[in-house]
Amino acid sequence: xxxxxxxxxxxSVYVRIARMALEEKGVDYxxxxxxxxxxxxxxxxxxxxxxxxxxPAFEHDGFRLFETNAITRYVDEAFDGxxxxxxxxxxxxxxxxxxxxxxxxxxxAMVWDVAVERLEKAEPDWALIAGGLAQAExxxxxxxxxxxxxxxxxxxxxxxxxxxAAPIIAYFVKVTQGRDLLARFAxxxxxxARVADRASFARSEKAD
Numbered sequence: 001x002x003x004x005x006x007x008x009x010x011x012s013v014y015v016r017i018a019r020m021a022l023e024e025k026g027v028d029y030x031x032x033x034x035x036x037x038x039x040x041x042x043x044x045x046x047x048x049x050x051x052x053x054x055x056p057a058f059e060h061d062g063f064r065l066f067e068t069n070a071i072t073r074y075v076d077e078a079f080d081g082x083x084x085x086x087x088x089x090x091x092x093x094x095x096x097x098x099x100x101x102x103x104x105x106x107x108x109a110m111v112w113d114v115a116v117e118r119l120e121k122a123e124p125d126w127a128l129i130a131g132g133l134a135q136a137e138x139x140x141x142x143x144x145x146x147x148x149x150x151x152x153x154x155x156x157x158x159x160x161x162x163x164x165a166a167p168i169i170a171y172f173v174k175v176t177q178g179r180d181l182l183a184r185f186a187x188x189x190x191x192x193a194r195v196a197d198r199a200s201f202a203r204s205e206k207a208d
Contacts, residue, residue, distance in 0.1 A: 008055035
């Protein structure tokens with residue numbers, strides 16, 4: 001089989017989620033850089049891989065995917081290595097609930113409304129940041145309530161839920177407001193420290 005290809009930019013939270021899954025499985029893959037914010041726009045050829053022009057997109061032996069959850073589940077099931085999904089139906093449902101919640105309610109608030117607004121704007125919109133922090137607090141409360149006993153979100157097994165949450169929170173804690181809020185949730189802070197200590201986290205980090 002040919003080496004799988006992941007299309008995207010190393011600054012992207014969702015590209016990092018996919019990269020962490022590939023790294024945890026020990027898959028040798030190629031990252032094809034693609035900057036959707038480039039001045040000359042999204043190249044036309046890429047729309048054959050992702051019709052909505054988002055990242056990441058994925059290809060393996062002619063099989064193409066977009067949407068991060070689809071990519072990471074395929075990576076887990078198609079390649080050897082440690083299993084990244086619970087064996088039982090309720091565990092898989094809980095995993096999907098966590099990743100879906102993060103996509104719907106966490107990503108925009110934590111990454112764009114707080115971190116990007118604070119890091120990239122010369123004059124940040126503090127009302128937008130305050131709203132993002134309020135939403136982020138709810139997300140962390142819910143994650144804490146759903147977290148099972150054990151080192152990882154679903155207990156003793158590292159799963160795609162951990163790999164999905166970590167890059168979002170990694171961007172959030174680039175700013176003081178994010179770090180301060182996470183520090184109020186000691187169990188989530190300790191969980192994040194464990195994920196951040198993994199080789200997959202380091203190898204998927206944006207190069208400066």
